[in-house]
Amino acid sequence: MARADKFAVEMGTPSMTLMDRAGTAVADAVARYPYPTRILVLCGPGNNGGDGFVAARVLAQRGFKVRLALLGDRDKLTGDARRAAERWRGAVEEPAAVDLDEAGVIVDALFGAGLARDLDGAARALVERMAQSGKPIVAVDLPSGLDGATGKVRGAAAQAVETVTFFRRKPGHLLEPGRSLCGRVRVADIGIPDEALEAIRPQTFVDMPALWRDAFLVPAAGGHKYSRGHAVVVSGPAWTSGAARLSARGALRAGAGLVTIALPRDALPLQAASYAAIMPRPVDGAGELAELLADRRLNTVVLGPGLGGGEQTRAKIDVAAPGRRLVLDADALTSYEGVPWALAAVAACSDGLIVTPHEGEFARMFRGDGEVLEAPSKLARTRAAARRLGAVVVLKGADTVIAHPDGRAAIAENAPAYLATAGAGDVLAGIAGGLLAQGMPPFEAACAAVWLHGEAAREAGPGLIADDLPEGLRGVYSRLYAAIEKA
Ligand SMILES: NC(=O)C1=CN([C@@H]2O[C@H](COP(=O)(O)OP(=O)(O)OC[C@H]3O[C@@H](n4cnc5c(N)ncnc54)[C@H](O)[C@@H]3O)[C@@H](O)[C@H]2O)[C@@H](O)CC1
Numbered sequence: 255m256a257r258a259d260k261f262a263v264e265m266g267t268p269s270m271t272l273m274d275r276a277g278t279a280v281a282d283a284v285a286r287y288p289y290p291t292r293i294l295v296l297c298g299p300g301n302n303g304g305d306g307f308v309a310a311r312v313l314a315q316r317g318f319k320v321r322l323a324l325l326g327d328r329d330k331l332t333g334d335a336r337r338a339a340e341r342w343r344g345a346v347e348e349p350a351a352v353d354l355d356e357a358g359v360i361v362d363a364l365f366g367a368g369l370a371r372d373l374d375g376a377a378r379a380l381v382e383r384m385a386q387s388g389k390p391i392v393a394v395d396l397p398s399g400l401d402g403a404t405g406k407v408r409g410a411a412a413q414a415v416e417t418v419t420f421f422r423r424k425p426g427h428l429l430e431p432g433r434s435l436c437g438r439v440r441v442a443d444i445g446i447p448d449e450a451l452e453a454i455r456p457q458t459f460v461d462m463p464a465l466w467r468d469a470f471l472v473p474a475a476g477g478h479k480y481s482r483g484h485a486v487v488v489s490g491p492a493w494t495s496g497a498a499r500l501s502a503r504g505a506l507r508a509g510a511g512l513v514t515i516a517l518p519r520d521a522l523p524l525q526a527a528s529y530a531a532i533m534p535r536p537v538d539g540a541g542e543l544a545e546l547l548a549d550r551r552l553n554t555v556v557l558g559p560g561l562g563g564g565e566q567t568r569a570k571i572d573v574a575a576p577g578r579r580l581v582l583d584a585d586a587l588t589s590y591e592g593v594p595w596a597l598a599a600v601a602a603c604s605d606g607l608i609v610t611p612h613e614g615e616f617a618r619m620f621r622g623d624g625e626v627l628e629a630p631s632k633l634a635r636t637r638a639a640a641r642r643l644g645a646v647v648v649l650k651g652a653d654t655v656i657a658h659p660d661g662r663a664a665i666a667e668n669a670p671a672y673l674a675t676a677g678a679g680d681v682l683a684g685i686a687g688g689l690l691a692q693g694m695p696p697f698e699a700a701c702a703a704v705w706l707h708g709e710a711a712r713e714a715g716p717g718l719i720a721d722d723l724p725e726g727l728r729g730v731y732s733r734l735y736a737a738i739e740k741a
């Protein structure tokens with residue numbers, strides 16, 4: 255943001271104009287509240303506070319009753335914040351002396367992008383009072399105390415109803431617990447030109463179709479099932495084979511030309527419970543898997559869901575990996591507990607690897623690797639893991655992060671809470687495999703899979719079970735195909 259602001263200033267917009275627009279955007283948001291006759295603006299010592307002074311002035315001009323309190327010394331304000339304060343004609347009160355209960359709406363303009371350490375002392379006490387007040391809070395840029403780079407709370411932060419940020423959202427608006435703390439996020443245009451992004455080249459994205467649409471393959475007339483790849487899902491024993499069946503359905507619905515499920519002989523009868531379009535093959539160990547995979551058209555293998563961990567699983571992965579595209583999930587990942595370098599070796603000989611751990615699996619995989627596990631945010635951890643493995647890492651959760659070893663990363667925001675259901679991860683691994691089989695590059699395939707998975711859940715609606723997800727993809731695909739054909 256500092257670079258974006260600088261760019262805008264160099265292009266001729268004075269920084270005071272940016273602040274005026276920022277404060278006005280906050281005032282616009284506050285003015286939408288029903289009868290917010292009494293507004294309390296809490297300002298901090300930097301430019302976040304400066305935005306607060308502007309918002310207070312604009313709201314007062316529009317006829318609202320506005321009180322303003324400043325944390326810190328008015329004489330110590332500098333730059334644009336100082337000028338904004340000079341133009342505020344009302345009283346500047348002591349935060350300790352104001353009664354928060356009198357406010358209809360509180361504007362939280364204490365700290366934004368400049369938060370430099372954990373809140374303590376008077377700042378923390380004020381944020382805690384605000385949090386306990388039960389009043390609707392409109393946060394300027396970020397709820398004060400929330401770290402915009404990590405999504406973590408530093409000391410304290412108050413739940414906002416709404417957060418007004420500028421130009422683009424920051425990781426802290428998307429990563430939990432930040433995302434939840436922000437309430438509804440509005441992005442205000444304060445006149446920073448989009449060209450600023452060409453200079454900055456951000457490497458962090460929201461996971462949305464624009465990010466991967468160009469790599470997504472809409473079936474072409476005259477296409478052939480073999481041109482859409484052949485995915486293999488390797489199943490565990492009969493009693494856990496449901497997981498692999500879910501993956502196989504995901505891969506097929508995602509558009510793989512052919513899907514084979516490799517099952518131990520005792521699990522073959524159960525495959526009857528799945529789609530007839532999925533081809534079962536008896537495969538009882540790494541040796542038989544090697545025989546199946548002698549056919550190079552089988553270009554993608556999904557291993558992990560219900561597979562069971564340990565040496566057997568690693569042997570199968572070793573057979574599958576060379577020159578092929580892989581998705582590894584669940585048990586496949588925990589069989590590399592504490593030896594991520596062994597997984598990096600798998601990635602190196604493959605034609606592209608996506609790993610899809612949840613937090614527990616991630617912690618086990620990288621046990622003892624402080625550089626990965628102690629990176630400052632979920633975003634940074636996922637990036638570090640991708641670099642470590644030389645693979646695309648999907649770290650699942652409400653705020654799933656997808657990272658490529660080259661530093662690109664995306665944060666997903668479309669998963670409904672009810673997607674956290676048994677077997678959902680198995681379907682995700684399958685969708686990713688289905689997209690890889692069609693030739694999508696691994697990062698784009700992983701991003702698309704995560705987005706499609708979230709959309710399929712929405713399509714199926716509350717009460718979702720994992721079996722509904724592959725079915726949900728149909729509606730999502732028809733809209734996506736239409737949008738791509740129109741574009
Ligand atoms: N040109 C720009 O840079 C623009 C900035 N804008 C606003 O400016 C904000 C960033 O302003 P600043 O960089 O001045 O930073 P902030 O206003 O977020 O905070 C910096 C101030 O807080 C103090 N501080 C930091 N951490 C503290 C802690 N834990 N406890 C107590 N004091 C602490 C610092 O000493 C400094 O005085 C953005 O969040 C946004 O609201 C907008 O006006 C748009 C334009």
Ligand SMILES: [K+]
Binds near residue numbers: 362397
């Ligand atoms: K704030």
